[in-house]
Amino acid sequence: MAEMVIRIGIIGCANIARKMSRAIALAPNAELSAVASRSAEKAEEFAKANNFPPTAKIYGSYESLLEDPEIDAVYIPLPTSLHLKWACLAASKKKHILLEKPVAPNVGQLDEILEACQANGIQIMDATMWMHHPRTQQMRRFLNDKDQFGEVKAVHSCFTHAPGEDYLRNDIRVKPDLDSLGAIGDVGWYAIRAILWAFDYELPKTVLAMRGPVFNEAGVILSCGATLHWEDGRVAYFHCSFSSNLTSQVTAIGTKGTLHSDDFVIPYQEKEAYYKAASKNWFNDLQTGWEPLPSHHIISTDLPQEVHMVGAFAQLVRDIKANGGKPDQFWPLCSRKTQLIIDAVMDSIGQGFEPIEVVN
Amino acid sequence: MAEMVIRIGIIGCANIARKMSRAIALAPNAELSAVASRSAEKAEEFAKANNFPPTAKIYGSYESLLEDPEIDAVYIPLPTSLHLKWACLAASKKKHILLEKPVAPNVGQLDEILEACQANGIQIMDATMWMHHPRTQQMRRFLNDKDQFGEVKAVHSCFTHAPGEDYLRNDIRVKPDLDSLGAIGDVGWYAIRAILWAFDYELPKTVLAMRGPVFNEAGVILSCGATLHWEDGRVAYFHCSFSSNLTSQVTAIGTKGTLHSDDFVIPYQEKEAYYKAASKNWFNDLQTGWEPLPSHHIISTDLPQEVHMVGAFAQLVRDIKANGGKPDQFWPLCSRKTQLIIDAVMDSIGQGFEPIEVVN
Numbered sequence: 002m003a004e005m006v007i008r009i010g011i012i013g014c015a016n017i018a019r020k021m022s023r024a025i026a027l028a029p030n031a032e033l034s035a036v037a038s039r040s041a042e043k044a045e046e047f048a049k050a051n052n053f054p055p056t057a058k059i060y061g062s063y064e065s066l067l068e069d070p071e072i073d074a075v076y077i078p079l080p081t082s083l084h085l086k087w088a089c090l091a092a093s094k095k096k097h098i099l100l101e102k103p104v105a106p107n108v109g110q111l112d113e114i115l116e117a118c119q120a121n122g123i124q125i126m127d128a129t130m131w132m133h134h135p136r137t138q139q140m141r142r143f144l145n146d147k148d149q150f151g152e153v154k155a156v157h158s159c160f161t162h163a164p165g166e167d168y169l170r171n172d173i174r175v176k177p178d179l180d181s182l183g184a185i186g187d188v189g190w191y192a193i194r195a196i197l198w199a200f201d202y203e204l205p206k207t208v209l210a211m212r213g214p215v216f217n218e219a220g221v222i223l224s225c226g227a228t229l230h231w232e233d234g235r236v237a238y239f240h241c242s243f244s245s246n247l248t249s250q251v252t253a254i255g256t257k258g259t260l261h262s263d264d265f266v267i268p269y270q271e272k273e274a275y276y277k278a279a280s281k282n283w284f285n286d287l288q289t290g291w292e293p294l295p296s297h298h299i300i301s302t303d304l305p306q307e308v309h310m311v312g313a314f315a316q317l318v319r320d321i322k323a324n325g326g327k328p329d330q331f332w333p334l335c336s337r338k339t340q341l342i343i344d345a346v347m348d349s350i351g352q353g354f355e356p357i358e359v360v361n
Numbered sequence: 362m363a364e365m366v367i368r369i370g371i372i373g374c375a376n377i378a379r380k381m382s383r384a385i386a387l388a389p390n391a392e393l394s395a396v397a398s399r400s401a402e403k404a405e406e407f408a409k410a411n412n413f414p415p416t417a418k419i420y421g422s423y424e425s426l427l428e429d430p431e432i433d434a435v436y437i438p439l440p441t442s443l444h445l446k447w448a449c450l451a452a453s454k455k456k457h458i459l460l461e462k463p464v465a466p467n468v469g470q471l472d473e474i475l476e477a478c479q480a481n482g483i484q485i486m487d488a489t490m491w492m493h494h495p496r497t498q499q500m501r502r503f504l505n506d507k508d509q510f511g512e513v514k515a516v517h518s519c520f521t522h523a524p525g526e527d528y529l530r531n532d533i534r535v536k537p538d539l540d541s542l543g544a545i546g547d548v549g550w551y552a553i554r555a556i557l558w559a560f561d562y563e564l565p566k567t568v569l570a571m572r573g574p575v576f577n578e579a580g581v582i583l584s585c586g587a588t589l590h591w592e593d594g595r596v597a598y599f600h601c602s603f604s605s606n607l608t609s610q611v612t613a614i615g616t617k618g619t620l621h622s623d624d625f626v627i628p629y630q631e632k633e634a635y636y637k638a639a640s641k642n643w644f645n646d647l648q649t650g651w652e653p654l655p656s657h658h659i660i661s662t663d664l665p666q667e668v669h670m671v672g673a674f675a676q677l678v679r680d681i682k683a684n685g686g687k688p689d690q691f692w693p694l695c696s697r698k699t700q701l702i703i704d705a706v707m708d709s710i711g712q713g714f715e716p717i718e719v720v721n
Contacts, residue, residue, distance in 0.1 A: 020647045154584075154605045157517050157598065161614055162643070209572065212716065215594040224514075224594050234575040234584050238517065238598045240614075245514045247642035247651070248619045252610060254521055254600075259608045261623060263637070264651065271649045277623070282607035283522070287380045289631045289665055291607070291624065305649055356572065 005323055007315035008073045009099070010035035010058075010066045012087060014047040015078035017101065021128070022051040024307035025076070031315040033057055037066035063087060067094040074318050076128070077101060080179035081186060085110045088125070092117035097124040097318045099311070100336075103186035107347075108340045115333050124317045126310075126332040127339075129194055131266050133313050134306035136274040137198075139298065143260055144199060144253060149280040151256030156237040158195040158252070160188040160266055161224075161245035169243060175221045183221035185343055189241035191249065191266045193342045196229060196237040197335070199253040199260075204338055205229035205237070207356040210349035215244065227346045230356075257281055259295070268306070275299045365683055367675035368433045369459070370395035370418075370426045372447060374407040375438035377461065381488070382411040384667035385436070391675040393417055397426035423447060427454040434678050436488070437461060440539035441546060445470045448485070452477035457484040457678045459671070460696075463546035467707075468700045475693050484677045486670075486692040487699075489554055491626050493673050494666035496634040497558075499658065503620055504559060504613060509640040511616030516559040516597040518552040518612070520626055521584075521605035529603055535581045543581035545703055549601035551609065551626045553702045556589060556597040557695070559613040559620075564698055565589035565597070567716040570709035575604065587706045590716075617641055619655070628666070635659045 009025050009032065011018050018036075025033045033053055038044035041061030048057055060066040066075070067090055074097035077087055081103050091098050098118065104127050105111035118125045131137060144150050164172065173179040174187045182189075197204075207230045214225035224242035249266040252259065258280040268274035279295035304312070320326045338361075345357040369385050369392065371378050378396075385393045393413055398404035401421030408417055420426040426435070427450060434457035437447055441463050451458050458478065464487050465471035478485045491497060504510055524532070533539040534547045542549075557564075567590045574585035584602035609626040612619065618640040628634035639655035664672070680686045698721075705717040 017648070020649065023647065151606070154602065155519070155521070155586075155600050157519070157600065159515070159517070159612070159614065161515070163616060207572070211588055211590075211596055212567070212569065213590050213594045213596060226515075226588075226596060226598075228571055228586075228588065228598075230571075230573050234573045234604075236571055236573060236586060236600065238586070238588075238600070240515050240517065240596065240598070242514065242614075244594075244616065245614045246511070246617050246619050246639065247644070248612070248614050248639070250612060250621070252519070252608070254519065254602075254605045254608050256523060256604065257606050259606050261610070263621060263655070267644060267648060267650070269651045269654050279606065279608070284607070284627060287383065288377070288627060289380065289667075290627070291629045294629050295623070307649075 006032045007318045008032045008034035010072040012077045013079040014038045018078045024311045027308045028311040037063045088114045089117040092121045092123045101128045102190045104336045124328040126314045127336045130307045133309040136300040150258035155254045156196045156199040158192040159240040160192045160249045161242040162247040184243045192239035195251040208345035209356045210346045271305045366392045367678045368392045368394035370432040372437045373439040374398045378438045384671045387668045388671040397423045448474045449477040452481045452483045462487045462550045464696045484688040487696045490667045493670035496660040510618035515614045518555040519600040520548040520552045520609045521602040522607040544603045552599035555611040568705035569716045570706045631665045
């Protein structure tokens, strides 16, 4: 069974599905097996444009793909408002699910999805690619190093980009009925995940939205931020926006060390990524320089991070199918914690910027 | 008069005065002319240990140095609580003033100092060294570039270090009667200044202290932060701490560009500093990399930043003495705006983390 390849179908021809088609094709343990759109023509066109193998099946409806017994898993890049319906249906059809982020408009809908997965023995994972880059694992080891990094005290992260005026009015990501979370769902998701990651998934006690979030005419967030608070003065801050130059940074400051990445979401280059680590730094005697200097760490990878993600997902599915194992709970919990923070930020905004207690 | 060298005396033998002694000696337009301590022995010892020229005068009291007609200006590295008394006396004795930061425990005391300087035609400048590094001027040009950077939207900055348990209990910087501002005065000062600098000194409308500041037993802040708010959703965040690894970062995100420095307070190396600038960035078509890549800018300087600072101060003093000019108002205003933010953070903490309107 070690040779089992997981057959993945794509539900919906979103722009991001182009990148994921390539990733599924490149993953050694996955196969690009099908694509469904609301019209067979559109699916056919997508398959051709994205080098699907001749064996790949083309479906003119999402339902028909989900009925195919030769599909093991689906990748769902549909607008967030459609996740509940299609993820639950996929789960009921015993399809494992790689779900685009943000996973749901709120934790209530996410819980329905997670329950459907649980009830059907389905593996679910959100498509947060950077979590699977080998760099992330190496940065994790630094964060875990009590001697070099110590205990995390403060984290700040951001993800911004400036897709332009037309996008801010017309893209699905700023439509209340499609992606109601706007910038916090599309880009804030990553910044929040980075904070949870750096805090080793310990949820904060409280979340406080920053005053002055920016909305478009339809009431969808274009720019916002929040501070997160743990016991003993441990804090985090994130900022996300659709109105600023592309920037994606995370800095984690520990009692003994500092970690910094300025391209954590998507590395500057596909096959080489780096991060900066510093430990036990101090100024020299006259305070005219640092000792020691921070170090740059370069990680080469033959496979881009999204292929590592597909590989990790397919491996979990294979474990279930081959060995009768149970779905891994790390990834659904990880999605849920991220969603809890998003909900807390939205609640804080809704309640006039009051601090919101985070309840798991 | 172009050859006029400004004769500077040092009032108090603080640790930082060692670095400044070297800086004054290295500045071409300044002379290390005197040092005063509360005992002549201590002053003598300090002068010897820090290579004062044989012509330098040694004073056993601050008053006697201030009475010396051959001293043009003084550098005051005394504890903050003593600034009011000694800066005002120095001004009344017509000594120009390079004042260590934080300049005062609150803006009320600072205003008394500034009024004394104004009344006596005295130049005052706070000793925020990084402001004078040639790198800072080059970064400023990038921030001012409407085509490459656009308008500033968000800034985050931090300055932390971990001097250890003994310091947190016993150093003058955590004594309520000496440096009552603790970490926000000692390190937060820089992070706040970096924000004001990036916003071209436009004061925020409101300041909101982060919940969960950490205090020592005497009630002095060891760790805190705040968010700053301008109109149109423009925001900033800073974090400062005496309990985390040495970290000093500033990131300014504009509509078109991003600026980042991770050693803005004191460069990693004395003679070479760098910063990172990015402009009009986007992901490539499949979102597997960035276009264009951010650029590293390296700035070499023969003179360290503190020498540039002494040089700039001495130049202003020379302009006054040689040409009968008036004191430059940029630097006192800059000190005052920084102090206003510190006061607002302290007020916000005092008022249970309510937002504080910043009134100039």
